[in-house]
Every structure is written in C-alpha cells, then in structure tokens.
Amino acid sequence: MAAQSFDTVVIGAGPGGYVAAIRAAQHGQKVAIVEREHLGGICLNWGCIPTKAMLRSAEVFHLMERAKDFGLKAENIGYDLDAVVKRSRGVAKQLTSGVGHLLKKNKVTVIMGSATIPAKGRVKVETDKGTEDLTAKNIILATGARARDLPGLEADGKRVWSYKHALQPPHMPKKLLVIGSGAIGIEFASFFNTLGADTTVVEVMDRVLPVEDAEISAFAQKAFEKQGMKILSKATVKQLDRSDAKVTAHIEAGGKVEKHDFDTVISAVGIVGNVEGLGLDALGVTVDRSHVVTDEYCRTGVDGLYAIGDIAGAPWLAHKASHEGVMVADLIAGQHAHPVKPESIPGCTYCHPQVASVGLTEAQAQEAGHKVKVGRFPFIGNGKAIALGESEGLIKTVFDAATGELLGAHMIGAEVTELIQGYVVGQKLETTEQDLFETVFPHPTLSEMMHESALDAYDRVIHM
Incomplete structure (x- = not known):
C-alpha cells in the first residue's frame, strides 16, 4: 500500500499533540495524529483532569465536616471511594471524547497505533490492522512522559x-x-x-x-x-x-x-520522557536524560522535526505543551511565532490549601542580580476570605526595585490557582508596580489581596 502523504504528522495526542494538530489544521494543512493509547494523553486520562475531580470530592467532604462553622448541620458524613473514583473517570471520559470530536471537526486524521520514524519525513505506525506508512514535511514529537521508577521502589499496584x-x-x-x-x-x-x-x-x-x-x-x-x-x-x-x-x-x-x-x-x-522506540538515535536527535534537546522554538536540529511538551523537558505542565504546540504549528505555517518563556509559565498545585506561582522566587530574583521589593498580604486581612471560611493563606509579590517590573508572584490559599492568571497577564503586558496600584480590583473578592500585596511592597498597604 502506498504511503499516505501529509503536511504535518503529530506523534502523541496529549495536550501538546492534539492542540498542535488542531492549530496546524486551522492553517489549512493536511494533518495526521498518531496515538498509541488514549486521546487526551496522560493529562486528560490519568493526570490533571481526573486528579482535580477527586480533589474536588475531598474538598466538598472537608467542607461537610466543617458544616457547623457555617451554621449548617450535616450528620453521619461519609464517603464512597468507588463512587468518587467513578465520578473522576466519568469526567476524564467526557473530556477525551471531546478531544475526538475536536480532531474530527478540524479534519485531522487520527491513527491509533505505535509510531517510529524510520527516516526524515517518514512515520511508520503499527496498528491493530497492520502497518501504515506516512510521509510528512513536518513531524511533531509530543509523546509525553511517564512516572519515574526508582530501583527497589517500583510500583506493583497492590501495596x-x-x-x-x-x-x-x-x-x-x-x-x-x-x-x-x-x-x-x-x-x-x-x-x-x-x-x-x-x-x-x-x-x-x-x-x-x-x-x-x-x-x-x-x-x-x-x-x-x-x-x-x-x-x-x-x-x-x-x-x-x-x-x-x-x-x-x-x-x-x-x-x-x-x-x-x-x-x-x-x-x-518525577518523570522520564517517552523517547524509546521512536528511532531518534538513528536520526541524530540529541537526547539528554530522557528528554529531547531543542532550541527555544522546539526545533530538534533535524530538519522538519520538532519536540514539544514533557518530552522536551521541564516544566512538565500541560499548558506549556499546548502553547508549544500552537507555536510550532504557527512556525511551520510561516507565521510569526513567540517562544514560550519558562518564567512566563504559571505552576499550580491543587492540594489544600492550593499553591500557585509564576516567575522568579525571591531567592532566584536575588541570585539573578536584582535588587528586590517584596510585598505580602495574608488571607486573614481579606473580607471575602473570612466570609468563605478560608482565612489561611498568603499572597507574595516580587518586584525589581529599580524598574518596578513584576518579577514573580507566589500564592497559597483558597482558589489561588484561579487568581494567579491576573499576574500572568500582568507580566505578559510588562506591568509595573504603578499599573497594579492604579488597577481597580472589585470588592469583596480574593483578588483584592493581589492589589494589597503589590501595595505592601512599596509600603502603601491599606488593610494590614
């Protein structure tokens, strides 16, 4: 059977791969995506999404235990772990079927199987029905990563x-x-x-x-x-x-x-990149500690071959992978592409209390030679936090003392994973401390603490 020809072939349908495929299709390219397990990758099936669904159940359970604090009564509180897991799997399934729909809508050819790259511009896929040969001007590696197993600490699924x-x-x-x-x-x-x-x-x-x-x-x-x-x-x-x-x-x-x-x-x-079995050595791709080495535009050094997301190294975050996917698709289409800068990528941890951050820590800023101004504001000083019954938390901002540039923001407390984006947008727009001072934050909201933290860095804090 003759090889099928495409403009771009994406290997891996996680949050990097499927986004890259959709963006390439939006540019009018003929696109195929190869996935060996699940559309949506680890993130939608076994990572970001199902864990958040389970953590939400734990959060509601925790609130039920605190019912008395809110003037409410809840008796014989308990949980059904199987039902919690079932809900989490249902959420994951809903989103993965959504990815299938999006790929179809954008006319991306989906091929389920394991891919190798036998030569530049060629992809071979082992499917249930046999082997498919594909040719492409561009190949995007988005094969992700898996859990690291340390010797003697390997998971067995029992204990x-x-x-x-x-x-x-x-x-x-x-x-x-x-x-x-x-x-x-x-x-x-x-x-x-x-x-x-x-x-x-x-x-x-x-x-x-x-x-x-x-x-x-x-x-x-x-x-x-x-x-x-x-x-x-x-x-x-x-x-x-x-x-x-x-x-x-x-x-x-x-x-x-x-x-x-x-x-x-x-x-x-930690994790290790899925670099095995792709034929990268023979192609001359540099792999360092299980991650493909790329430049800031995700180019591997092999003409027409790109690597995005977890396989291309830290930070191992779905939103980083998605942005790299869009950037590479734009680059292939000959459009102006913006490299994804590590310091502009927010990190979120959905424990209780939540943690979120962007940019440099105070120590990193000082190590980089900045004289810094640091502001802090505690949740206990915020009316909305007290009304929510969530008065445990802190917002910290780090500014360059000379220029007023927002170098980093660090938060812990209720809903900070939603709040952090305000500072991310601010950084992208090259916001200074003065811009934040002059921004009107709505009351009563948790976001007011972002304002107060900036004010505190310059000894102008009002509510503390």
Whole structure:
C-alpha cells in the first residue's frame, strides 16, 4: 500500500499533540495524529483532569465536616471511594471524547497505533490492522512522559502505587507513605489525608514543594502538619520490604535509617520522557536524560522535526505543551511565532490549601542580580476570605526595585490557582508596580489581596 502523504504528522495526542494538530489544521494543512493509547494523553486520562475531580470530592467532604462553622448541620458524613473514583473517570471520559470530536471537526486524521520514524519525513505506525506508512514535511514529537521508577521502589499496584494506581485505588489507605513532595505527590497526600489516611510524606530536598518560593513552602508545610500529615524533608526511602498486608520502608534521615510500616506507598519521584522506540538515535536527535534537546522554538536540529511538551523537558505542565504546540504549528505555517518563556509559565498545585506561582522566587530574583521589593498580604486581612471560611493563606509579590517590573508572584490559599492568571497577564503586558496600584480590583473578592500585596511592597498597604 502506498504511503499516505501529509503536511504535518503529530506523534502523541496529549495536550501538546492534539492542540498542535488542531492549530496546524486551522492553517489549512493536511494533518495526521498518531496515538498509541488514549486521546487526551496522560493529562486528560490519568493526570490533571481526573486528579482535580477527586480533589474536588475531598474538598466538598472537608467542607461537610466543617458544616457547623457555617451554621449548617450535616450528620453521619461519609464517603464512597468507588463512587468518587467513578465520578473522576466519568469526567476524564467526557473530556477525551471531546478531544475526538475536536480532531474530527478540524479534519485531522487520527491513527491509533505505535509510531517510529524510520527516516526524515517518514512515520511508520503499527496498528491493530497492520502497518501504515506516512510521509510528512513536518513531524511533531509530543509523546509525553511517564512516572519515574526508582530501583527497589517500583510500583506493583497492590501495596506500592504509581499515580495511575492512586487514581483507581484498590483499597483506601489507612497508613500511607508518599515518596516525593512535588505537585503529584502532594496532591495525592492531600486527597487521601483529607479522607482520613494517616499520611507521611518523604522529600529528598530540604522542603516540601521544592520548586516553590521558600516562604510558600514553609507556609504549606505548617498547613499540612496542622491537617495531621507528617513531613520528612532531607530524607530518602532506601528500600521497601513488601508483604501481602504491609510495606516496611527503610527511611534515611539525618544519617540514620529507620524502619516504618505502611499499608500503602505512592511513588511520585518525577518523570522520564517517552523517547524509546521512536528511532531518534538513528536520526541524530540529541537526547539528554530522557528528554529531547531543542532550541527555544522546539526545533530538534533535524530538519522538519520538532519536540514539544514533557518530552522536551521541564516544566512538565500541560499548558506549556499546548502553547508549544500552537507555536510550532504557527512556525511551520510561516507565521510569526513567540517562544514560550519558562518564567512566563504559571505552576499550580491543587492540594489544600492550593499553591500557585509564576516567575522568579525571591531567592532566584536575588541570585539573578536584582535588587528586590517584596510585598505580602495574608488571607486573614481579606473580607471575602473570612466570609468563605478560608482565612489561611498568603499572597507574595516580587518586584525589581529599580524598574518596578513584576518579577514573580507566589500564592497559597483558597482558589489561588484561579487568581494567579491576573499576574500572568500582568507580566505578559510588562506591568509595573504603578499599573497594579492604579488597577481597580472589585470588592469583596480574593483578588483584592493581589492589589494589597503589590501595595505592601512599596509600603502603601491599606488593610494590614
């Protein structure tokens, strides 16, 4: 059978790949997308979306437990873990079917199977029905990443779980160990802890959520400990002894190794890029620690071959992948394309309380040679936060003292994952402190704290 010819072939239909395919189709290109498992990738099926659905259930449960605080009565409160999981899977399914509809609407050819690139401009796909050969002027790699397995800590789906097992838990953990306190680890720790699991988090770095501003990390740790979590930082899990009923973890901290028993362990120690089996070595693509090396326009150095999203390295975020997908599609179409700058990409963690940030931390700004002005405003000073019963939180802003440039913003508290976008837009528009001072924020809203935090950096704060 003759090879099918396309302008662009995208390998991987996650939030990077399917967005790139749609944007390329909008430019009038003939586009194919190859996916070996699920449309929507990890994000829609096993990541961002189903975890948020489960965390929402935990949040509602937490509010039900606090009914008395709001003058309400709720008795015999409980949960059905299977029903929580079922709802989460339903949300994921609804969105993945939506991706299929969008690809069809944009006339993108969807091919389910495993792809390799035997030569420049060629893609070979192994499908259920056999092999399909495709040719394309442009190929976009969007194969994503998977959970890192450390030797001896591998997930088995029984007592030791990866994020996939944690999303369809075979049992409710009573005593839970979470290895790793990045976004994935902390979100699962937060979920199961809220539902009553005795939760311990082990982090190799010196603090939880180590990519966040140190002040926000410290605030988060206090909040988690208040909720009953145990946090062990500068600690490593050396070994897991498994039996049918429990796992004994050998945890090293402060030069000593201690054994602790748990009935469940979740391993969340980072990710590795899906670079295997694509034929990248033979093409001359540079791969560094499981990630494809690219320039700022996601070009691999091989003519017509691009890499976007998790396979192209940190930050491993769906919105970064989507933006890179659009940028590459625009570039291929000969349009002016804006590189995605890492410092302009917001990060969000949906634990309780939520954490969100964009730009440089205070320490990073100082290391980069900036003299800084730092503003802070606590949730306890905000009328809407108190009315919501969510007075625990902080908004922190970092400005360049000389120019007034907003270098970074860091938040912890209710709904900060929605608030952060105000600062992201501000940064994109090259907002200065004066612009923020002169912006009218509506009252009563949580967003007023964003105003007050900027004012505080210049000793003009009103409500503190």
